[in-house]
Amino acid sequence: MKTKEHLLDGVPELLILRLLAHEEMYGYQLVSEIHRRSRGAFEFGEGCIYPVLHRLVEQRMLLERQQEVSGRTRRYYRLSTAGTKRLAKLESTWQRVSETIAACGLEVRHA
Numbered sequence: 058m059k060t061k062e063h064l065l066d067g068v069p070e071l072l073i074l075r076l077l078a079h080e081e082m083y084g085y086q087l088v089s090e091i092h093r094r095s096r097g098a099f100e101f102g103e104g105c106i107y108p109v110l111h112r113l114v115e116q117r118m119l120l121e122r123q124q125e126v127s128g129r130t131r132r133y134y135r136l137s138t139a140g141t142k143r144l145a146k147l148e149s150t151w152q153r154v155s156e157t158i159a160a161c162g163l164e165v166r167h168a
Contacts, residue, residue, distance in 0.1 A: 072091050073110065074144040101120065
């Protein structure tokens with residue numbers, strides 16, 4: 058199932074920041090890790106992830122470095138101090154949303 062990005066606004070950013078909080082990664086690695094760790098529930102393609110990465114670099118939430126790998130330039134990303142703060146804010150918001158949904162007795166039903 059292809060993930061509907063517009064239904065999950067903010068989720069790619071949260072996932073990217075969480076992954077990069079643990080280790081430096083390059084773009085395609087992030088795409089693969091999100092898919093793998095979500096057990097296929099999230100299939101954000103490169104067309105979704107790369108614009109978020111570029112925006113986060115522009116906003117100074119991420120730091121990037123380039124490295125030549127097999128004759129190609131690969132960009133690696135890691136959290137900046139501002140990115141760490143942004144992650145904390147997003148996680149707090151996500152926690153409140155999750156608790157509110159639980160308090161309302163709403164649950165996800167699988168078909």
